[in-house]
Amino acid sequence: MSVFNVELKKVVDDSYDIEMGYRLEDQLVEDLETGLLGKIRKFAVITDSNVLDLYAKPISEKLSKAGFKVELFVFPAGEKSKTRQTKAKIEDAMLEKGFRRDCAVIAIGGGVVTDLAGFLAGTYGRGVPFINYATTLLAAADASVGGKTAVDTPLATNLIGLFNQPRKVYIDIAAWKTLPKRQMASGMAETIKHACLASREMFEFIEENLDDIMSFQKFACEYIAENNCKIKYDVVMKDERESGLREVLNLGHTVGRAIETVSDYRLLHGEALSIGMAAMVLLSARLGYMSEEEAERVTKLYARVGLPTRIPDYIDREALVKKLYTDKKVRDGKLRFVIEKGIGDVVEFAPNVYAKPIEESLAREIIMEL
């Protein structure tokens, strides 16, 4: 018997830039011309049916004009497309078009596109580089930092995937204007959550400038784009493998995710999160970590965005209580909630422990009230 040690220690540098601005198509082309991805001159542009004409086609044309080889790969917009089948279809189409290891992927769209395309890039030829051109506030708030890519399966959301970092992210704030109002509001739900968990200053900025944000004023949109990245980066960096701190990003998601599922996706993720945040501040106040006034202030801000803050009547509240147990924070059969400590902070219950076991009876009480 003998043992051979395969020594594989190395420094990995996955750093990248997030560029925020208005209409960054030319910037993207220029970056590629000046060597952002080295010698790569062959691009698979992956997008969905919503973004195809608005962004993906124009960008592809610009890239072609600049002398790059570009092919477009489109799938039907919506969470329902985020599957292994869509991934395989695009892979086969890329192979057929002669794409090998010397290509890169450019994802243009919202979170579904960046999640799927980032995963695809990570396994194509055992990994080719990819770039995200994010066209929604939700993608800007959520998908541009953290490196999470994945698809859904019939039995699980986001469980098949990779940690895979893009080589650059573009956040095109001008694209937010093209979003349906419901989508923009849904993106604001994660933005306000970020403020609630880490920055009272950001919360107050949103309170004061909400109209400017919702009418796409430059200073206001840039402020939230930047602060979303900054807050998520601070949390993710300190806990890259989701051991403890990263759970704070789950603020409001215990009830939120459950409502999203029980509503059978009639509610958008941000709408469900808004109700989940209302439940969370109610709980935080009940436990004495937050004043009633502050809790109300959070709920009011969500309402001003046009988001629901009460559980709709068509939701079966008992089914909702049951659904809470599928939350990924559940441990040893106990529900666990991230709790807010006044606006702009969360409670650290023990070193690196940010989720508190909550009795089902208390969770039920909150849900019945809301």
Place this chain on the structure above:
Amino acid sequence: MSVFNVELKKVVDDSYDIEMGYRLEDQLVEDLETGLLGKIRKFAVITDSNVLDLYAKPISEKLSKAGFKVELFVFPAGEKSKTRQTKAKIEDAMLEKGFRRDCAVIAIGGGVVTDLAGFLAGTYGRGVPFINYATTLLAAADASVGGKTAVDTPLATNLIGLFNQPRKVYIDIAAWKTLPKRQMASGMAETIKHACLASREMFEFIEENLDDIMSFQKFACEYIAENNCKIKYDVVMKDERESGLREVLNLGHTVGRAIETVSDYRLLHGEALSIGMAAMVLLSARLGYMSEEEAERVTKLYARVGLPTRIPDYIDREALVKKLYTDKKVRDGKLRFVIEKGIGDVVEFAPNVYAKPIEESLAREIIMEL
């Protein structure tokens, strides 16, 4: 316009041990009991129909007895199973059995099993640890170092996958006895290739001890198991992303891969490689990098193993010449070969350049002769 820099530089340690010996089932169980994978107590054992009764079931039973939660996932043996569909089926079965992120994968079998299971582990829950229990000489020679995992698609072999390092590899030499003779010989093809490209001493050892290897004598099998790992490690370590040096592992594969495909897989990979090695030494001699005697010595050793060293009559030689152009080393439409420089070394044509452009006419000449 503003830019946010996501700084992600870190030290990654993917080091692992390869343990070589006879019947390592108990060692595996003991390693898991003593914390090889930390607190993980839930294992998905992935195997194929050939290995199920011989190794996978007994190991699963031992693990169960030791108090671990174990489930077996079996697919039909053979390269034809190495697909995205098989991966998806096992993923769904694992999800149904309640496997989430707190599990690990144990691959038990040859290269098809370790390739598929390693890829699956890399994307399950965005990555769970995996262990390889290699039961074939080919898996020991080829799959235990390098971190390559992948599946095939209708249009490409091994193109969808990941670089993903196992947490430990077990090479069970006793399992080689259970292999059909053709499979064992096929594994020897890669082993002799390793000797040819890096170690004259190993080549001479095989010449002297071939009968002892083929009758599974301990000292002889351990010698080749160890030296396979050592040679592959030296090459792969110096060139982890396949930029230059790693091409030397492709020695004999230019013609070999092409024959394998043109034979429509009637020839096993090692059998095709054996013919490819015969072509390569002929070419190396023709170019003056090797004496005729040394070239013959290589071909003779392959023949002694019972491997073919001439192109079978049913192969269309013109089709074969055409097929050469699908080789991954082709650059700017030119064929490129790795060339042997006497037994135990390869020619470095320029710093970090190990493949030489070869005229089609010369390649055809060699193929017509063989």
